[in-house]
Amino acid sequence: MNDRPLTLMAVHAHPDDEVTSTGGVLAKYAAEGVTTIVVTCTDGRCGDGPGGVKPGQPGHDPEAVAVTRRHELEASCATLKVTHLETLGYHDSGMMGWPTNEAPGAFWAAPLDEAAGRLAALIEKYRPDVVLTYDENGGYGHPDHIQVHRVTMAAVALAPVDRVYMSALPQSAMREIGERMRELGIGLDEIESAEAQPMGWPDEKITTWVDVAPVLDQKFDALSAHASQGDGAFFIGLGRETFATVMGVETFVRVGADAGGSSVKEDDLLTGLR
Numbered sequence: 001m002n003d004r005p006l007t008l009m010a011v012h013a014h015p016d017d018e019v020t021s022t023g024g025v026l027a028k029y030a031a032e033g034v035t036t037i038v039v040t041c042t043d044g045r046c047g048d049g050p051g052g053v054k055p056g057q058p059g060h061d062p063e064a065v066a067v068t069r070r071h072e073l074e075a076s077c078a079t080l081k082v083t084h085l086e087t088l089g090y091h092d093s094g095m096m097g098w099p100t101n102e103a104p105g106a107f108w109a110a111p112l113d114e115a116a117g118r119l120a121a122l123i124e125k126y127r128p129d130v131v132l133t134y135d136e137n138g139g140y141g142h143p144d145h146i147q148v149h150r151v152t153m154a155a156v157a158l159a160p161v162d163r164v165y166m167s168a169l170p171q172s173a174m175r176e177i178g179e180r181m182r183e184l185g186i187g188l189d190e191i192e193s194a195e196a197q198p199m200g201w202p203d204e205k206i207t208t209w210v211d212v213a214p215v216l217d218q219k220f221d222a223l224s225a226h227a228s229q230g231d232g233a234f235f236i237g238l239g240r241e242t243f244a245t246v247m248g249v250e251t252f253v254r255v256g257a258d259a260g261g262s263s264v265k266e267d268d269l270l271t272g273l274r
């Protein structure tokens, strides 16, 4: 039997992603004595600069943005009681089609075996029971998020783990968020475009629904640590009450759960491992 705490590793693209899709489960399982590890693959240098300036605009210094975001990531992980924070050392690749996609050091341009080797070394170091990643489309098509999926799947082929989950938003939740935004008179590009082509996964494909309501204050505070970024500020601007209604459940697809025709439905990432 296992004589060490269960260990959960969440692989993420940028500083702040650890909160939006897994902040609740990181805080919840840390409180239950699980060892938690966040691996952030890029430095987030293509994020917002001071005053919300975008890459390429005057006043946007990618190196300075990366330093700011590293501090924010550390504060966020401290709030979520993350046991170990690791980074893979790649540069943020920016949005799909930006010249930064192919810039030296960009995660999107990194050879798959090199990046997977770095992650596999961390998997061998920490021996997680469960690894969290994104789906093939990275949730919404950002190159670094797509690359996180590819690199994680290649890494677990090199260093196998018991269980892999992909963060996956159910279409019902996407619709509900869209409706609440409209009620509040807020337009959110990613949600609005969802009307033409639904984002997220069909609800019946979601295997794992984890209630993170008890740790929502920690999730809210962790996202608040990423104050330099407009995306986080948007959700913080909703206030704690509305935040709770859109962020209170974290959902995942368990990789391989379809094998053998068994349909998994669970409310815990550690079902059967404790």
Ligand SMILES: [Zn+2]
Pocket: 013, 014, 017, 142, 145
């Ligand atoms: Zn991201």
